[in-house]
Amino acid sequence: MAGTTDKPGNARLDAALRSIGLAGLDAARPYTGGPRSVPAPPPPPTPAPAERTVAARRDWLLGVQERQRQLSAQACGLMRARGLSGQAFLDNFYAPGRPVVIEGAIADWPALGRWTPDYLAAKVGSAPVEYQGGRSGAADFELAKDRHTRTMPFDAFIALVGRNDTPGNEAYITAYNNHRNTAAFAPLMADVRPIDAYLGAEPGMLWIGPAGTFTPLHFDLTNNMLIEVTGRKHLRLVPPAHTQYMYNDRHVFSAVHDLDDPARIDAHPLVRQATVYDVVLEPGDMLFIPIGWWHQVRALDFSVMMTATNFLWPNLGHESFPGD
Numbered sequence: 528m529a530g531t532t533d534k535p536g537n538a539r540l541d542a543a544l545r546s547i548g549l550a551g552l553d554a555a556r557p558y559t560g561g562p563r564s565v566p567a568p569p570p571p572p573t574p575a576p577a578e579r580t581v582a583a584r585r586d587w588l589l590g591v592q593e594r595q596r597q598l599s600a601q602a603c604g605l606m607r608a609r610g611l612s613g614q615a616f617l618d619n620f621y622a623p624g625r626p627v628v629i630e631g632a633i634a635d636w637p638a639l640g641r642w643t644p645d646y647l648a649a650k651v652g653s654a655p656v657e658y659q660g661g662r663s664g665a666a667d668f669e670l671a672k673d674r675h676t677r678t679m680p681f682d683a684f685i686a687l688v689g690r691n692d693t694p695g696n697e698a699y700i701t702a703y704n705n706h707r708n709t710a711a712f713a714p715l716m717a718d719v720r721p722i723d724a725y726l727g728a729e730p731g732m733l734w735i736g737p738a739g740t741f742t743p744l745h746f747d748l749t750n751n752m753l754i755e756v757t758g759r760k761h762l763r764l765v766p767p768a769h770t771q772y773m774y775n776d777r778h779v780f781s782a783v784h785d786l787d788d789p790a791r792i793d794a795h796p797l798v799r800q801a802t803v804y805d806v807v808l809e810p811g812d813m814l815f816i817p818i819g820w821w822h823q824v825r826a827l828d829f830s831v832m833m834t835a836t837n838f839l840w841p842n843l844g845h846e847s848f849p850g851d
């Protein structure tokens with residue numbers, strides 16, 4: 528059968544079409560009937576769900592999981608433990624990301640019962656220490672840490688904060704000040720022992736302040752162990768699955784700021800749906816706060832606490848946190 532390119536004019540046209548990369552005249556032959564497979568048109572692209580739909584689905588998923596966890600007090604209660612081996616801590620708390628109060632873990636520390644304001648002042652003397660100051664008049668004292676950094680002799684700091692009749696949030700030595708205070712606090716480290724079932728050898732970071740210090744609602748970018756040595760602290764914790772109710776506006780902070788402030792709760796009403804766990808840490812208690820658990824901390828007495836993040840197992844999170 529003669530093809531479409533049999534005629535000389537058609538042959539030239541065919542060559543011209545091919546020279547510009549088209550299939551030539553044969554491909555354009557008119558359809559003369561009979562079966563021919565027609566490629567199906569591509570399906571219209573599925574529109575990507577709006578970002579807020581994706582976020583709403585994620586919140587739904589976490590919310591229903593949390594609701595299910597709360598069917599069992601055993602599964603969701605804030606546990607207290609004693610004599611917890613490293614393996615039991617890893618299996619039941621560290622790996623599942625579940626908080627726990629570990630009682631008696633620092634019973635062998637000379638610091639326990641010894642770290643009174645007078646003892647601390649005598650040991651450290653007038654060595655200059657860095658602390659966070661000017662906190663009570665500032666709304667963003669945690670976010671603007673550098674602006675609130677001050678230095679004073681340690682015995683003067685203790686004279687300022689070491690009496691339980693002067694509660695307040697004005698001045699506080701925090702973990703943020705740790706690297707500047709390591710040398711000054713070295714004499715205190717003789718009173719500390721390793722907690723080698725869970726943590727590496729280097730001692731933790733000291734927090735020293737009067738009754739009334741307040742650390743606003745936030746989550747940490749690592750797992751964290753709080754070791755209460757002197758005084759008591761009241762902590763309020765919220766599980767990460769309830770982040771949807773926490774108004775996470777800047778960095779790791781919640782716009783709610785303080786779960787004990789009725790005006791803040793009224794201004795952020797969704798927070799009423801969050802499950803809140805209350806813990807009072809007594810001297811000698813440790814609290815494991817897993818990464819992502821919201822918490823706020825208020826000192827009930829003059830308090831000395833250590834925090835440690837040097838767990839024996841990987842403790843990553845901060846390096847991949849999205850945003851600032």
Ligand SMILES: O=C(O)CCC(=O)C(=O)O
Nearest residue numbers: 734741742747751824834
């Ligand atoms: O004890 C405090 O004031 C705050 C401790 C805390 O929130 C933390 O280490 O993440």
